Amino acid sequence: MKKTLLYASSLVALVSLSACGGSGSNGTSDDQTLTAWAWNINIPVLEEAAAQFAEDHPDFDLEIIEVGTPDVYQRITTGLQANGEGLPDIMLVEDDRVQGYLSNFKDAFLDISEYDFEEAHNDKFPAFKTELLTVDGGVYGFPFDAGPAGIFYRTDLFEEAGINADEIETWDDFIEAGHTLRDELDVALTGIDISNDDGVYRMMLNQQGTFYFDENEEVALASDESIKAMEVIQRLHQEGLNENLVGWDAWLTGLANGTVATAPTGAWLTGSLTEQAPDLEGQWGVFPLPAMEAGGNRASNLGGSNYMISAQTANPDLAYDFMEYFSTSDDVQLTAMENGLFPSLNTIYDNDLFTSPISYFGDQAIWELFASMMDDIPSVNYTGNYSIARDETETAQSDAANGADVTDVMTRAEQQLQNRMN
DSSP states (O other): OOOHHHHHHHHHHHHHHTTTTSOOOOOOOOOEEEEEEETHOOOOOOHHHHHHHHHHHHHEEEEEEEETTTTTHHHHHHHHHHTTTTTSSSSEEEEEHHHHHHHHGGGGGGOOGGGGHHHHHHHGOHHHHHHHTTTTTEEEEEEEEEEEEEEEEEEHHHHHHHHOOGGGBBBHHHHHHHHHHHHOOOSHHHHBOOTTTTTTHHHHHTTTTTTSSSTOOOOTSSSSSHHHHHHHHEEEEEEEEOOOOOOOHHHHHHHHTTTTEEEEETHHHHHHHHOOOOOGGEEEEEEEEOOOOTTOOOEEEEEEEEEEEBBTOSSSHHHHHHHHHHHHHHHHHHHHTTTEEEEEEEETTTTHHHHHHHHHGGGGGGHHHHHHGGGGGGOOBBTTTTTHHHHHHHHHHHHTTTTTHHHHHHHHHHHHHHHOOO
């Protein structure tokens, strides 16, 4: 019944749209063609899903346009400001961008609660993904991949230095292991890009159940949790355990040549490691993020994305049906896994792809480890001010790493952010 009502509404919208020049969709209510914007390794997953979907929908066609980040966000923002003009039917949007778009352009996206998506499928995804897409009872996207976080580490270097990764439970333990690595092998523990990437700090916020903003969307850069997290960054750098590797390529090179022994980051690093350092097969492992204190939460997320449908699409029912198939099909999500993306669909976590040992990681079942964390990852508020908040914390991180008082730095960052928001 809801589909019928929505379809009728969509025809009204289509008439209005045609009168003002139309949206960017190539589809009509009779045309079985959809357009999608996505990037790099997401492309083959969409292609495979479209081929599978077409088996039961012979006239279906998906036109995929590759638009990389950050260009895709500039184009999406431009389209949203133009009432949907120029947007495709389907857009891939990363987790940290979703709430910004929904806070300013919620009505520009198809509300899939009208199709009862949450009743049918919410239990197949972790709460931190479904809550991200839910606003005022509406659901505005399909959860896709996630970035459950852990510590990737060189098992051979840890063994040579006499470090037992299983005994690292807290960030204090992690720092102590860093001193041992430096003393025994003169190897850096981390390769954090101090001025340009606050990812480790963000993971520590997430594991404590907070972020740049608290649950009420108030700025929280000077919170106790934030200060504790930044103090860890400061200690890593000030105590000589961090090598400041600037940019993605330098970071991967440091991990590949052994000047850096660990990478606290999302599960998505796996594909890059195996491609960039194939000779190190059997010399990498993964353990959970350390807790802020003994017994604390060790689950966190870094990265991830979702698919959203333009409310101006000429084929809302078709777009919904395809994306419902895409996001809840075991076969499609296993294809995503094979392409290096970690699906948030939990119905596939008992598949052999997740439970099997991985030779590159010394026969450790790292996917099973990451999957086990998903339900413990706290939900956070990214808000529409995510980008400027990140800008302020990266400046603060640089100051803290250079020895400034962390409380002063984060208090100043909070004030700066509030000024920019006003």
